[in-house]
Structure formats: C-alpha cells, structure tokens
Amino acid sequence: MLANYGNVGLFLVVAVLFAITTILLPVFLRYFRIVPHKPNPVKNSPYECGMETAGKTWVQFNFRYYFYALIFVALDVMVFFLYLFAVGLREIKIFGLIEIAVFVLVIAVGYIYAWKKKVLEWK
Amino acid sequence: MEIDKRHRLHIYSDEELDKNEGEIIELLKAASQQPVPDQDEWLDEQLRRNILVTSVEILLNAARCASLWPVVCFPACCAFEFITTAASRFDISRFGMEIIRASPRQADLMITAGTLTWKNAPNVRRVYDQMAEPKWVIAMGACAISGGIFSGSYSVVPGYNRIIPVDVYVPGCPPRPEALLYGIEQLRRKISSLQFLA
Numbered sequence: 001m002l003a004n005y006g007n008v009g010l011f012l013v014v015a016v017l018f019a020i021t022t023i024l025l026p027v028f029l030r031y032f033r034i035v036p037h038k039p040n041p042v043k044n045s046p047y048e049c050g051m052e053t054a055g056k057t058w059v060q061f062n063f064r065y066y067f068y069a070l071i072f073v074a075l076d077v078m079v080f081f082l083y084l085f086a087v088g089l090r091e092i093k094i095f096g097l098i099e100i101a102v103f104v105l106v107i108a109v110g111y112i113y114a115w116k117k118k119v120l121e122w123k
Numbered sequence: 124m125e126i127d128k129r130h131r132l133h134i135y136s137d138e139e140l141d142k143n144e145g146e147i148i149e150l151l152k153a154a155s156q157q158p159v160p161d162q163d164e165w166l167d168e169q170l171r172r173n174i175l176v177t178s179v180e181i182l183l184n185a186a187r188c189a190s191l192w193p194v195v196c197f198p199a200c201c202a203f204e205f206i207t208t209a210a211s212r213f214d215i216s217r218f219g220m221e222i223i224r225a226s227p228r229q230a231d232l233m234i235t236a237g238t239l240t241w242k243n244a245p246n247v248r249r250v251y252d253q254m255a256e257p258k259w260v261i262a263m264g265a266c267a268i269s270g271g272i273f274s275g276s277y278s279v280v281p282g283y284n285r286i287i288p289v290d291v292y293v294p295g296c297p298p299r300p301e302a303l304l305y306g307i308e309q310l311r312r313k314i315s316s317l318q319f320l321a
Contacts, residue, residue, distance in 0.1 A: 034183060034319060035256055042252035049226040049253055051246060 067119040071111065078107050147245050155244075155285040162259075162290045165316050176318060183319075187231075187257070188311045189219040194230030196250060199237025201264040201297040208300040218307060227253040232310075233287070234303075238266035238273055239280040251287045259314070261306050262289045265296040272296075 029035045085092075085100045092099075114120065176184070197205060209215050209223065224230040227250045239247060251260070262283045265271030270281035283289055290313060293306035 036319065038256055040252050042249055049228055049250075051249070 064119070064122060067114070071114055071119065074107055074110065078104065144242075148241050151245050151248065151286065152241055155280075158282065158284040159286070159288045161284065162288050165313055168316070176316060180318060181315075184315050184317050187317070188314050191218065191220050191232040191259070191307070191310070191314075192222050192224050192230045193220060193232045193234050194224050194227045194250060194254060196233050196247060197236045198239055198243055198247070199266065201236035201267070204297040204300055204303065205234060205236045205263065208303050213300040213304060215304070215307065218311070220307070227251075228255060230254055231256075231258045233258070233260045234263050235260060235267045235283045235287075235289075236263045236297075238271065239283060239286075240278050241280055242278070244280050244286050247283075248286045257317075257319075259290045259310055260287055261291045261293060261303075261310060263293045263303060263306070264298055265294065268292050268294060 026035070030037065081103065082100070085096060089096065207213060209221070215221065220232075231254060233251060233254065235247070251258070260283065262268050266273065266279070267283050270276070270279045273279040274281050280286065291306045291310045293302050295302050298306075
C-alpha cells in the first residue's frame, strides 16, 4: 500500500528540484557573467511589456457583457456536471436521473427568467 | 532619464496627453541627432584573428544561435516579407525562430521591418529597453537603414540606428526573404564568435 505512494514521492522530489533549478539558474548565469548585466529603468520596472496606461482609466464597458458572461458561466458549469452524470449513469440509476433533472430545472428557471427579462437581446 | 519620467505622469485630459506625447517625442528627437554606433567590434576582432572562444562559450553560443526569438516590431510593409520568411516556404523555424514573441521580455532579437515615424519611435525604444539581455537588432529594409524614400521627411526616423544599436543591416525595398535569411545567417555568425567569459 505504502509502496504505491513511492511514485508520488518521486514526483514531489522532481517537482521541488525543478522549481529550485529554475529559480537558481538565472542567479548562476548572472554570477558566471554568462548573461550581461545592463539594467535600465524600463527593464527594471514591474510593468511587464508594452505601453503604460495613459489618460483616463474610468472607461465604461457595456453592462450587457456581464449578463452574457453570467449566463454563459452558469450553462457552462451545468454542461460540465452533465458530463460527469452521463459517465456515472449506470451506477447512480434513477435516483441520479431525478437529481440531475432537478439541477437542470433550477438552472433552466434562471435561464428562462433572463430570457423573459430580455437579457439575451442586444439593444 | 527624462523620457522615462514622462511616461509615468498621471494625465487626465486628452490635451495633456497630446502635449506630453509631443514632449516625449521632441526629447527623443533631440537626444538622437547622432546615430548610435554599430555593434561591429567583432568584425575587427575577426580580422585580427584574436577570437578565442572557449568550449563553454561555443556551447552557449550554439544555444543562443539556435533559439533566437524575435519580438513583434513591424511598423510597416517590410513586415509582409518577414511574414513570408516565417511562413512555410522560407520557414525560419529551421533556425529555431518560429516563436514570434508578443512580449519583449521573452525576446532577444528585434527585426525592425518598416518605416519608423518619430511618433512611434519612443514606443520602439521602450520595447527595445524591455528586451532581455543579450539582445540583437536586424535593421530590415531601406527605411530601417536610412529612412529609405522617406529619409528627407520631417516625421520619419532616418534609420533605426538613431534610437537603438543595430547589429545587421539587410538592404532592399523590401528585401527578399532570402536576403533576410542571409542577414539572420550573418547574425548567427556574429553570435557564434561572441565572447563573454572574461
């Protein structure tokens, strides 16, 4: 039983070694002057790349994006659960079917509500 | 540097934004009246046969040659020749260059394909500053070398070497993909003779 965890332990060792190597590699390269040391203020700044933000940041987005995103997320997660349900259908039988039907119903109520509220129409 | 400070100003109106941008451009223009010297010391060294590359350097130089990652810096039409070079017929992935990085932090080669206006010059300078060391620049096409047919214009930078040091010049308007590949080959020659273990 315990021997089965040997692979996990091995994986842990490899993961730790990999992390330490990747952290120490730049230090090593700098120490042996393999990488030239030419800092400048732009390179040292924490901002990663491209242009810095200029002007006003109080830009308004269209609020309807959020409606779309919310409904999409709800349905997306539902599809994920349906996959798991379909895989395990043989074991969970009629009880599982009823339960998933309730789950779909709850989301469908919200979806139909949003539909009736004309969230899906872009005006 | 004065320009870097100006990039960090907090600006809340369009007029101020335009004014600040203009000031940045004027500062850069004033600071780059003379060309930056070319990175060509290695040529003299090669003539004098003084190059002694150690085996570690050979290994590291080979690694650098074989994985040049270009940054996206394509202000104008030479970019299409570059795209052809990157596409299947000429295929720069043979040189380990198929990854065109969108982030300058991950790139070490700038292929400057196209006319550069003074308005865009601070941005190119900024992208160059952000690139990781060691970094190289290939000036591709007539505009990148001297401003090309626009060289007399008030708005065009007369050659990228006014704002950034250039390693290899590839002439042509635009250069054929073969010419660009030859330029890359020359850059690889340069990198192969690089000495850094003092």
